[in-house]
Every structure is written in structure tokens, then in C-alpha cells.
Amino acid sequence: MKKERHLGQRQKTKRNVNRNADGARLDRHTRDKVDSHLRWAYEQIVEEGIPHRFVELVKQLERRKDEEDST
């Protein structure tokens, strides 16, 4: 009984430590920095907006679908 409780406590402690499968520990600052890099790069691409080819493409597909529906 005592042993089971001991194992349970160990598991809980282990869960609280942020380790990956390789055993490396990542502190909050590093995690935040990785995320900010990613978000920043992602936002740069998002800010390019909608290229014209996609506006045309959706219009074409819409027309094609309308034609198919009417026939």
C-alpha cells in the first residue's frame, strides 16, 4: 500500500516536469521564443493577403459548379 502511494507520487512529479522523449528540458522562456519565431514567420506570410490567382480560381470553380447544376 505504502509502495503504491510512493509510485503514484513519483508519477505525478514526473508529469509536472516538461520533458520530451529525448529527455531534454525546455524552459518557458525558450518555449515562448520558439513560438514567437514561428508566429512571426507565419504572420509574415498571412500578411501577403490573397493572391489574385485564388480569387480567379474560386470564381472559375463557382461558374463551373453553376453550369453543372443547371445541366
Next chain:
Amino acid sequence: MSTSVPKVQDEMLTAVPSLRAFAVSLCGNVDGADDLVQETLCRALAHIDSFQPGTNLRAWLFTILRNQFRSNYRKRRREVEDGDGRYASRLQMLPDQQDQMQVKDVLAALQQLQSDQREALVLISAAGYSYDEAAAICGCAPGTVKSRVNRARTRLAQILAIDGPDGFGPDLWFLAAPAVSRGGSGRPRGRLN
């Protein structure tokens, strides 16, 4: 139904910038990413009847794009990289060259991750999805997504040499920018092609 179709198509167009960003993160180059987005839109409109109005259209499109990428990847069995810097040269709205270099750095680092880890990290850290939403898009359990994100972050931190407050990052880069403009050598990393 005919009144709802144009609305869905407008929503699709609104989602295109995010889809492109996700696609570039997966492919590593803008041409491949745009082709992937085009395939996604074609498939989505061809199967628009299977979309349930009122549910998350953006997540549905992300799922289609992710599945399409994996399907293409299995066919080709090779990753496409931005070896000739085409992506960086096509980024038109970046404020200066340092930013282009850094986007290129981040994209190149992402390409070194396993694809399942890469997609999980981008969905959570960049696209802003919850673990449950990302799990639905990737077709796995939320715990699996958490594990992949954790491994991907650790690997990316190693690749980008992010280790504590002095690591490589936008803040350090921007602090160094005035020195660069004065012709100094304050850049944290060497010039990229």
C-alpha cells in the same frame, strides 16, 4: 442552398492567407504551397456538400490541405526545399532584408523537423489552434499532438540555437539592426544567400 454557396466561397477566400502560411510551413517553398492551396480549394469546392454549415470551415480546409500534403508527400517521397531562395525573393511585403532572412531561417529549420511534428507545432504555436482542434485536423489524440509539439519545439530550439534569453530571436535581431544600418557588424548571424 444556392444562397449559402457564395458565402462559403467568400469564407474560403478569407481563409486563403492562413492556408498559404500553413502550406508554406509544410512545403518550405511558396510555389509548392500555392499549388497545394489550389488543390485544397478545388477539393473543398468539389466536396462542398460534405461540409456542414455552422461548423469550422477554416479547420475543415486545414484538414483537407494537411491530408493533401501527406498524400502528395507519399507519392513523391521527398521533401521540397527552398534551396535557391525562391521563397525569400517572392516575399514582397517584408519591411527589410533582415526579416526575409529570418523567415527563411525559420522555414529552413521547420523543414528539418519530422512532418508530423512540424504540422503539430505550426497548428498550435503559429495558427492558434487548440490541442483538440489540432488533433481533429491531424487525425490523432490530443496527447499525441502535445507530445509532437514538445519534441518539435525542443528540436527547433536546437536548430535555431535558442537557449535562454541570449538565444537567436527577433529581439536580439532588432537590437542589432541599427548597427547593421551603420555598417557595423552587430548582426547575430552571418549573411545568408
